[in-house]
Amino acid sequence: MTETLTAPALAALSALLGDRLVTSQADRTQHGRNETYYPDAPPDAVAYPETTEDVAQIIRICAQHDCPVVAVGAATSLEGQHLPVHGGISLDMNRMNRVLDLRPQDLNVTVQPGLTRMGLNAHLRDTGLFFPIDPGADASLGGMTATRASGTTAVRYGTMRDNVLALEAVMADGTIIRTGTQARKSSTGYDLTHLLVGSEGTLGIITELTLRLHGLPESTLAAICRFDSVADAVNCVILTIQSGLPMARIELLDHMMVRGFNQYAAAGLPEKPHLFLEFHGTAAGTAEQAQGFRDIADEFGAQGWQQATSTEERTALWAMRHKAHYASAALGKGKHIWPTDVCVPISQLAEAVVQAQNDAVALGLTSTIVGHVGDGNFHAGISVDPDDADEMARAEKFTRALAETALRLGGTVSGEHGVGLGKQKYMAAEHGPALDWMRRIKMAFDPKNILNPGKMLPQDH
Template sequence: MTIATAIDRIAELLGDRLVTSDAIREQHGQNETYYPVTPPDAVAFPETTEDVSAILKICNAEGCPVVPYGAASSLEGQHLCISGGICLDMMRMNAVLQVNAEDLNVVVQPGITRIRLNEELRATGLFFPVDPGADASIGGMAATRASGTTAVRYGTMRENVLALEAVMADGTIIRSGSQARKSSTGYDLTHLLVGSEGTLGVITELTLRLQGIPEAIKSATCRFPSVEDAVNCVILTIQSGLPMARIELVDEMMVRGFNVYSGAGLPEEPHLFLEFHGTPAGVEEQSATFEDIAADFGAKGWETADTTEARNALWAMRHKSHYASAALGASGHIWPTDVCVPISRLAEAVLQAQRDAQRLALTSTIVGHVGDGNFHAGLSVDPNDPDEMARAEEFTSALAETALRLGGTVSGEHGIGLGKQKFMMTEHGPALAYMRSVKAGFDPNNILNPGKMLPAGNQGG
């Protein structure tokens, strides 16, 4: 049983949809962060669920690793074939299969991206709200349990996937969930697979919850004397029950990145980027209430974005924060990390992160979906500088420890992949042994994205 034999057998099945050229392998071994290029042995391009099933049957029989691949926008190396094997590029499976407007749901294949999905939905008056920034594939978003700027109002992928079809390690095709809004039947395999990072099965179809496009939308920005003032404003806003659609923090270093990368011309002070959804009257009331709250924390420079073009420009700048952070460093590489804490401990966590970056002499931006306690740090690093990389690793470990100490989690959005395995035992304790049992039950030959999610060794069982 070998990878080479699996490649030969899959080539017979797929023909020219199984590619072993250096250029394609190299392309599929790249990532958005600091991990080295890790080419797979071959790249397969399935077009149907049956293709995926046949590929997995071969790989399971031959002991060949299989790693699902979407838009490759994940930040913890989830899509890298660190054990070689087959990269399963799902981007040709990109159809909208069914729009059920009356039931507020849509059935899609995993390769469709979130932007294209919303373009397809525009005529229905509905939209899919999960917005991680990158134009990620829907399958990848489900596999990593993505969230984003709108999660404070609409939830994460966990709340927005109603049902799915998946192919198990042995090639068996299963369906879980339904178009019904709730169920009390059996184990919840849908939400076990959502967030499993391709380690338990390959998602081949998803039924997603949709929302009506708001009658009125208003975006705005304001700035604060300090990060603490901005974060405390967020805390009071959420505790007051104000229905924010988006409420994003950018610290002064992130603003500097926007100015360097996008020519934003913003004062280099902490800002909040905001959005309100609802009726015209409701949006104006929400906006006025927020202004009153923000005034108590020294907010100034209130600017609104009322047109579609102005809103799109504002959020495009926010969504390019990864590249704006990279613009602050000489190497252009970013070590990204994120944590999520209870909203009442958010200011403490953000301020500790800033102090740790200063202590370790690191250039770090902070940006976050702070309405739900989640924020990101982007460290400018040179992968060829061992001392800087060591300091970056110390920072990420300290940030994880801070999050856990404050009752939070080591990742609210990026996931585990390669980068955060070392924190799994600390966060989950004995529960990690049960996670290993689930993995062994779903994938006894360990062919599905091996080396990800769960740390090596016998920690936790």
Template sequence: MSIDTAISRLKPLLGNKLSLSQADRNLHGQNETYYPLTPPDAVAYPANTQDVCDILKICNEEHCPVTAYGAASSLEGQHLAVTGGISLDLRDMNQVLEVNAEDLNAVVQPGITRLRLNEELRATGLFFPVDPGADASIGGMAATRASGTTAVRYGTMRENVLALEAVMADGTIIRTGSRAQKSSTGYDLNHLLIGSEGTLGIITELTVRLRGRPEATIAATCRFPTVKDAVDCVILTIQSGVPMARIELLDEMMVKGFNAYSKANLPEEPHLFLEFDGTSGSAREQARTFEELAADLGARGWKTAERPEDRKALWTMRHSAHYATAALGKGGRIWPTDVCVPISQLAEAVLQAQRDAVRLGLTSTIVGHVGDGNFHAGLSVDPSDPDEMARAEQFSNALAETALRLGGTVSGEHGVGLGKQKFMKAEHGPALAYMRAIKESFDPNNILNPGKMLPLRN
């Protein structure tokens, strides 16, 4: 490995698009959670696919690590250059290249964020539906197979990316998928790259599905005596086929966090935050049906929000869950984790997580896109307290074991990155060897985001 040689070769090629400043390197070494500062050796700002191609050719020849960087909103350290090398910041590749309204798709560069994409689409009457909460980059969302609050209705990034352009480790540019709705040709490299966390290739262009903006949208909230009552309501709703746009669970500690951070003044009981969309008549009918189901399970405090500003305020509060959790503790940092289980096992998984937090003496919140069995546990921690960090790790381990025992996965949204590597063997068994073979075939010099996704061999 010759990082210094790679940097010296990149300087004349990139000019001021290559930064060696300590401030820039430190910025790219930060993260939203508890991982320590991990600065790269340099930061590159490619302007186009050819820049990415040229950078990877040189770095592959010099065995220099390259870690893709989007909006840095990932929660498992995917964007951290843990082995040094180049942080490849795709911020300048941020354009909408095409909008094919008749075909309900758009071609975009990876650095555009989801909010800006939807602003650009506003005049078309279309929108991009995947909403992970953070204003993440579309390329990063594809690389981490993001989902979010709307996944119960519109699916995850896996279902919303039709085609990709990517640069492979040796600089080869490939295209996967097409603008057609389906294909029966070849291996599905499109979905192999989605969720690969920058370990197999660098995504430089995406063709994404668009949806028509619904005629009407109604948000609502209600609360329950216990978390089990709220979860049972979710299960009954899904099993009854009520079409939900969003259905979010908040336990009583998460509500307490919102009261502290967002001055929400909510009763500190388990809540569901909901959204229904469609025509004016269908959205109202969905809301009425849900209200009746929820009442049978002890729901109270039913409130609706139809004005855009009221709906925005509700979901802005929901999207602040990370910071609201931090507001409950003294350390100001978060150990976040998530799992996804079959919907029938959701209540057991959530209740076990609450019991484990109490047993370990941790400040924990639970919030989740529970319509598809996915929920998040956020632990407010102080990284300078080794005992608290050890208990947080015990909690994360226990939650992963619970998810696997119940037939689920150790992450439905956050991905693997650094934090979930140790669970890969338990979840995937012999399939892990085939994942290693794919990595070695795509990236024989191991320059693409090394140290992520796959655990070290024993």
């Protein structure tokens, strides 16, 4: 055990949780791993709460003994948000996975944070409603809220910020608070709901969520097409958005990402930039939307138009897109993937993507690009060997250049992955004096710095 979990704290937590407090090497190792390149960081112990009161009592004990607490759900975050880099307790929320209150007439549902997005949609299957936020992985809804996730459908349905109506959270002293209501708007008080959304577990531990639901579209039509250049594909996207065409999904894959899919899944796609598309509405409406897009795409030399309306065909198409991380790894011959993302105004998107491609080539890196380009957000997946200091240095140079490009073009250093460990170094450049006010908020909410310490805010300034 490290000094962050003292013997008195361990004894108090053991008395509270019994066999739901685990200190085995296997559990600790599992909770210290991540899907990307960050070094393992095992906690001193893993706690498995089942109720909000469990979480509150755990936090009270940890506050009394200055023990760090790091919440974890499905552990699919890409910037190390769930890694307990200062030891302490890994608070595994996966047993808090129930649907608590479904209100179809109000288009909302209240859930516990350990429920996954796919689990929620399975529960909603017979209601005619769905929860649309789709980051790819079957992430926990608490983790998606804490990282302000979005994904492939954000261009139409928004991000978690737009779809969380209210929440319950345990604060750093063990106090349980509720923020927001089931009403669609409010003019009362500070907006604590959306302060906690995206706070990465540094201000409070989310224990309940009230989420906005949407009606299932009558018809869904998916399609793919390819272009001779990324610039053509992106400029097609820009004109599509500016034309007001109601896209449900519009995803860019550069030629390297397509090559990765061909190697990983024998996709058989020509190795050119592709757009993956989806349209929601009535049968007549989706057909009209698809034709409207084709008319725009033809202006930019689109080729190989294919569309799918059956559930099986659409599922296969998006299953391939959601395997981008693993396809990138296949292209990199099994190396670790250093994922990074930025978001820029859509008018600047072509310049940002082409600059990223050129930087990767100049630095001798294998990199793929895939993005939710309808809202200006794209991802680069760089293949790295963590034991190769030179390659890691070149990858670091690439991510720094990408961040600088995004800021120069009026964007942000992360539209989706969040800050965690990896993006802290860019916070001052993006936020300037506002960063000090963020530190003041953290100090007010968590004066002992026990909630996910070492994340979000750079430690030196």
